Amino acid sequence: MKVIILGGFLGSGKTSVLLQLSRYIVGDTPENSTKVVILENEIGEVSIDDSLLKNNGYAVTNLFSGCVCCTMSGELILNLCKIRDDFNPELVLMEATGVAFPDNIRTTINQSLPELEVYITCITDAKRWLRLLRPMEMLLEGQLAAADVILINKIDMVDSLTLTAVEASIRTFNNGAEFFKISAAQPINPIILKTVLNPEQEIQINE
Numbered sequence: 001m002k003v004i005i006l007g008g009f010l011g012s013g014k015t016s017v018l019l020q021l022s023r024y025i026v027g028d029t030p031e032n033s034t035k036v037v038i039l040e041n042e043i044g045e046v047s048i049d050d051s052l053l054k055n056n057g058y059a060v061t062n063l064f065s066g067c068v069c070c071t072m073s074g075e076l077i078l079n080l081c082k083i084r085d086d087f088n089p090e091l092v093l094m095e096a097t098g099v100a101f102p103d104n105i106r107t108t109i110n111q112s113l114p115e116l117e118v119y120i121t122c123i124t125d126a127k128r129w130l131r132l133l134r135p136m137e138m139l140l141e142g143q144l145a146a147a148d149v150i151l152i153n154k155i156d157m158v159d160s161l162t163l164t165a166v167e168a169s170i171r172t173f174n175n176g177a178e179f180f181k182i183s184a185a186q187p188i189n190p191i192i193l194k195t196v197l198n199p200e201q202e203i204q205i206n207e
Contacts, residue, residue, distance in 0.1 A: 008123035010098030013153040016184035103146035122147035148199040
């Protein structure tokens with residue numbers, strides 16, 4: 001069982017990416033829906049994301065009442081074990097809360113369930129990046145530093161000079177990840193989705 005953690009600050013586009021990943025995996029074949037389980041890690045009451053996922057035909061359960069990276073790690077492990085035993089999916093897509101540090105989640109899983117493959121994709125917001133950088137620098141750095149794949153989202157909302165500056169800034173936090181520029185409001189190149197799902201494989205794309 002493979003776990004893909006989708007991290008990134010609030011409003012960066014995690015749910016839009018998650019939906020496209022889910023559709024890519026399931027396709028038009030309903031029986032394939034058992035291949036993927038979606039976990040949400042939302043703080044607070046029922047989220048807009050939850051309604052959006054349900055409206056798109058996915059059964060979703062909010063498993064966490066707090067930030068999984070610090071207060072709910074025991075519950076995370078119990079639920080992953082239950083998912084494995086009850087559904088045995090090929091893939092778990094976990095949408096982390098916008099203030100979580102995805103690498104802490106991966107460490108928690110690796111310590112208790114070392115047999116699982118765990119990868120991190122971090123979604124960033126090209127439109128707001130430079131504005132958020134100074135007040136949120138420590139949080140953004142913590143989210144990006146250990147990512148296997150980094151998606152620079154909302155590229156349709158900035159000019160080329162801004163996008164170049166955003167990418168250069170992001171690379172100062174992590175220059176070793178696979179980088180892709182996307183607009184999650186539009187269909188994402190299947191090769192990019194395949195890379196998110198299989199970051200251990202070298203997949204080339206001509207942007």
